[in-house]
Amino acid sequence: MTDVAPPDRQTLAIRSAERTLLVLEVISRNRRRTSLAGIARDTGLDKSAVQRCAATLVSAGYLRQTADHKLELTPKCLELGYNFLISNALMERAYRVLMRLRREVGERINLSLFAGSYLVYAMRLTGKGEWELPMSLVGRRMPTYCTAGGRAMLSKLSDDEVLRVLETSTLHRRTPMTLTSPALILDAVRTARADGYAVVSGEAVAREIAIAAAVTDSHGKPIAAVHVSSELSRWDKAAFADHFAEPIVSAAGRLSFDAVPVDHARS
Amino acid sequence: MTDVAPPDRQTLAIRSAERTLLVLEVISRNRRRTSLAGIARDTGLDKSAVQRCAATLVSAGYLRQTADHKLELTPKCLELGYNFLISNALMERAYRVLMRLRREVGERINLSLFAGSYLVYAMRLTGKGEWELPMSLVGRRMPTYCTAGGRAMLSKLSDDEVLRVLETSTLHRRTPMTLTSPALILDAVRTARADGYAVVSGEAVAREIAIAAAVTDSHGKPIAAVHVSSELSRWDKAAFADHFAEPIVSAAGRLSFDAVPVDHARS
């Protein structure tokens, strides 16, 4: 009986470390403080395994246990995001470009980063006269399929790639307006591809309209999106696009990395 | 020869997971993109070990490798910080309290969290008429021993505890004004303890003056600090304290958690 299971360990990844990161992620997603046994249920891991993983994360400083033996994240978790932001080349240039865009349009500006089936907020500038939110949204996850930023980024992929992203997404009807059919979403992406920007109204958040343009890397692949959002009551869709498309597309272009020449010429 | 080394594995922590988190931390701190061999040097780990750890972090989504085989953080790193912020009870109440304080004083407001020998920025509200920084400082680490926030938090500990924190800190002379002697720092902490707030001028950053008050948990232990900073040229030290001490102390008090009764009475 030595031939029982195909080992198929293709990856170099370390099992116990993977499980430890999984535990961290589950705790991170659970808004409420989590008990040890609860994590065992959520992850499908053994109780002993969770115990060891949690002890590792506590000793590394990412978790602490409260007085009632629950587990919660520590401020150290903030550092990782900060270090990402300051070490990222895109963020460096985004500073000036977004400030200028903010002066031009006077509305709330967002920059979010492409991560496949979802995107992550990375920067936010409040609109003129708008209350500043101390609780910034940096790090918040939004789906790709139903947001202006997501549509704009998808428009820089081929149809095949778009469909592959949609396959890995759960197409949830977030509002009555949300498109949940891959074919219809692909149509919207094609429109965005032709226009150079994407406008989405009321699909991700009810009564909100948003416009976005994609930032691309040196291969033309999407890495981020610049977007402006406002209330649907304040703008007609066409007027909204007329007003914001040009500055946003221009800013996204300035943020994009120049394409590398396709030939292999040397200097 | 079976009695060679005392195993002394006191902790439950998993070795390989600890090393994987160490690799992530080293990459996170290195502002520049890091090569695999470089990490091996920085961590003191075997090349193979780093290879496996990095592969684990890549497959978990926290790292990606660039075209030139360097390693860098991914946007996923932002999510951890976001989840910390929105799941933290202190942040929830800080929203309103800091907004009110901002209206009262009109200056830049910060909230940072206690983490022993250092503190972590968690919230920032820009001052009136001040340029908003798109690159927020949330997640940035500052030392405890030479900052107003740090001194205010230390003032809520006993002298012994203060000295223990200072022992684990590297007391670096950041400016010509920085106090680097534990005895002198302890004196400053005692002053802060008597006043209920801490004023530090030019010790962490040259030509900057800052004032802070500590936020405490239900046991009276420091968990955070509210601080306001400005340029040393604009304020005299006494005038600065006169002007900001009361509103900051008041805001920190509203943020603090009520003390639990010391007896064990049941309802």
Added chain:
DNA sequence: CCAGGCCGTATCGGGCTGCGATACGGAACA
């Protein structure tokens, strides 16, 4: 042009370390 060094990648057998079962004490609840 080639030799040398450095780096990233893949493989492999041995031994140690993580795995999971088990047990115990305390808290919450009925």
Added chain:
DNA sequence: TGTTCCGTATCGCAGCCCGATACGGCCTGG
């Protein structure tokens, strides 16, 4: 007071990680 669930600690086995090694590609310099 009995029951149940949870957090914690322990232990022997074997599966998995460890670290050495080898290979190929890329620069650098002679």
